[in-house]
Amino acid sequence: MNKRIFLFFLLLSGISMYPQERENQPLNIIAIGAHPDDIDSRFGGTAALYSKMGHNVKFLALTNGDAGHTEMGGGVLAKVRREEAKRAGEILGVEYEVLDNHDGELMPSLHVRHQVIRKIREWDADVVLGLRPNDYHPDHRNAGIVVQDAAYLVIVPNVTPDTPPLEKNPVFLYMQDNFQKPNPFSKDIAVVIDEVVDLKIQALAAHESQMFEWLPWTRGVEESEIPKGNKERLAWLKERYTNRYTKNGNFDEEARNAIQKWYPSPDLSKVDHVEFFEVCEYGMQPTEEEIRQLFPMLGSKVSE
Amino acid sequence: MKYLFLLAVILSFQFSVNGQNQEDEPLRIIVIGAHPDDADIRAGGTAALFADMGHKVKFLALTNGDAGHTSMGGGVLAKRRREEAKRSAEILGIEEYEVLDNHDGELIPSLHVRHQVIRRIRDWNADIVITHRPNDYHPDHRNTGIVVQDAAYLVIVPNITPDTPPLEKNPLFLYLEDNFQKPNSFSKDIAVVIDEVIDTKVRAMAAHESQMFEWLPWTRGVKKSEIPEERDERLAWLKKNEIERRFPTEKTFDREGIKAIQKWYPSTDPETVKYVEFFEISEFGKQPTEEEVLKLFPMLNKKE
Numbered sequence A: 001m002n003k004r005i006f007l008f009f010l011l012l013s014g015i016s017m018y019p020q021e022r023e024n025q026p027l028n029i030i031a032i033g034a035h036p037d038d039i040d041s042r043f044g045g046t047a048a049l050y051s052k053m054g055h056n057v058k059f060l061a062l063t064n065g066d067a068g069h070t071e072m073g074g075g076v077l078a079k080v081r082r083e084e085a086k087r088a089g090e091i092l093g094v095e096y097e098v099l100d101n102h103d104g105e106l107m108p109s110l111h112v113r114h115q116v117i118r119k120i121r122e123w124d125a126d127v128v129l130g131l132r133p134n135d136y137h138p139d140h141r142n143a144g145i146v147v148q149d150a151a152y153l154v155i156v157p158n159v160t161p162d163t164p165p166l167e168k169n170p171v172f173l174y175m176q177d178n179f180q181k182p183n184p185f186s187k188d189i190a191v192v193i194d195e196v197v198d199l200k201i202q203a204l205a206a207h208e209s210q211m212f213e214w215l216p217w218t219r220g221v222e223e224s225e226i227p228k229g230n231k232e233r234l235a236w237l238k239e240r241y242t243n244r245y246t247k248n249g250n251f252d253e254e255a256r257n258a259i260q261k262w263y264p265s266p267d268l269s270k271v272d273h274v275e276f277f278e279v280c281e282y283g284m285q286p287t288e289e290e291i292r293q294l295f296p297m298l299g300s301k302v303s304e
Numbered sequence B: 001m002k003y004l005f006l007l008a009v010i011l012s013f014q015f016s017v018n019g020q021n022q023e024d025e026p027l028r029i030i031v032i033g034a035h036p037d038d039a040d041i042r043a044g045g046t047a048a049l050f051a052d053m054g055h056k057v058k059f060l061a062l063t064n065g066d067a068g069h070t071s072m073g074g075g076v077l078a079k080r081r082r083e084e085a086k087r088s089a090e091i092l093g094i095e096e097y098e099v100l101d102n103h104d105g106e107l108i109p110s111l112h113v114r115h116q117v118i119r120r121i122r123d124w125n126a127d128i129v130i131t132h133r134p135n136d137y138h139p140d141h142r143n144t145g146i147v148v149q150d151a152a153y154l155v156i157v158p159n160i161t162p163d164t165p166p167l168e169k170n171p172l173f174l175y176l177e178d179n180f181q182k183p184n185s186f187s188k189d190i191a192v193v194i195d196e197v198i199d200t201k202v203r204a205m206a207a208h209e210s211q212m213f214e215w216l217p218w219t220r221g222v223k224k225s226e227i228p229e230e231r232d233e234r235l236a237w238l239k240k241n242e243i244e245r246r247f248p249t250e251k252t253f254d255r256e257g258i259k260a261i262q263k264w265y266p267s268t269d270p271e272t273v274k275y276v277e278f279f280e281i282s283e284f285g286k287q288p289t290e291e292e293v294l295k296l297f298p299m300l301n302k303k304e
Helices: A002-024 A038-052 A074-092 A110-122 A138-150 A194-206 A208-218 A230-241 A253-262 A288-294 B002-024 B038-052 B074-092 B111-123 B139-151 B195-207 B209-219 B231-246 B255-264 B290-296
Strands: A028-033 A056-063 A095-101 A127-130 A171-175 A189-192 A274-279 B028-033 B056-063 B096-102 B128-131 B172-176 B190-193 B276-281
Touching (some): A028 A038, A038 A056, A038 A074, A038 A171, A056 A138, A074 A194, A095 A110, A127 A138, A138 A171, A138 B139, A208 A230, A253 A274, B038 B056, B038 B195, B038 B276, B056 B074, B074 B195, B096 B111, B195 B231, B209 B231, B255 B276
Parallel strands (some): A028 A056, A028 A127
Antiparallel strands (some): B172 B276
């Protein structure tokens, strides 16, 4: 009997200690993209969920975006985009840093690698998100390479010794893209973002120079097709930029399997928007349980 | 009877209009190889067919080939190879063969070379850009593949390389055939039957005399005495040693090759086809429909 009581208390204390630890030590997440707005469109919803739960999220753009426009360029455009990123960060509840490397000229150089190593260490990251090295834009590919290059080296004291190393290699994840060669993106983790999808759209809309000017231009969209009113603009944006492959109706079998894996018996017809992530082989290789600890929003009931 | 006559008039009118459109706006193709002779070996037949139909083809070598010989080198060799390239272009009937002055064996996918490539693609106002895959045996080939991939999409961005006006549309980017398997093998997406111009292709290759009869045989341990002296014998020897060694000929097309030939030449018996150049569609350029491929490759599906 005594043994049983002892065991009971042991279990109880174990259980109660765990959430306390959680509260005392929020998770540190850093997402690294090539341009101010890359992360928002691929991780904005999950970032908002982390932030609501009290975790620390940082977005880092490796270039200042100073090429992404037809009427503006250089320092003037970089300034506009840094302001837009700041607003998007406020909407999502995350810190947004924009480095001053030139847009369209990002190389996976040692200089940029060291910038990335320092930023990951300073954030004391548990999770690092990057782009895959086979995306359509050379800056995306090179941003992906440079983040991969930082994985493992973040724990090596003799590398970038001006900044103390991390004690553990974080989990490195890729944000979603649709490219197939040499290998397609794996939907390892699924995060349902329905409760924050409108925040995500608002954050995207904060990148006004991109969402309503530059990106439509690159796709041959006439200016007259873009609505003027705030509400109409958000609806237009939601239609255009959440539609691609993260919206119900476009889920493939792999997507459905991932949602079912991470959410207990969800009604898939009620899941609308999802962000997917792939586990990179170069960081910590998490167990399923560790993924649940690092993604505390997983497994929560999908809202009605 | 009257109706038939009318129909015939309408039909012939339509045909001639189409033909006129074709004539007014010839297609513009740029094939980018690492060395003077790479484009000829892998796309010479297709280039000759385009040229025969009045389309504008340019070959661009990113290096001057100044390392490809045993008893010559540097500027002397570069000069000889530039002359050979010029002769090859005349034989194929293409508009232009430009040889850049980057050193052979030292091509790096730097911003400098990327900007050279962006300018050339824009100056040519290319509808189609063809290059090596980034996993070929020669580092110059791989780096050519990388640098051309890096130019895809950026060719439409006005703030990038702003000394040269951007293209209005991202062209179709294609890869030249190679036989390497990792991390993924070449896909035979498009098949161009080149039987009617095979001898033109061989003569164009033979124009690269320093390569076809001196350097390449040496790299493979072929004795000088094995190489014929007389012109026709040389051409026959070249056809056997270079074309048939590199590319499978009749009855040796693999299943993928046969499928591609059947797809693009549905009324041709693959058994009767001898020489084919295959191309893979890159994910980073325009993603064409089957109909668009047929428009961009007007020699496809032509009956013998």
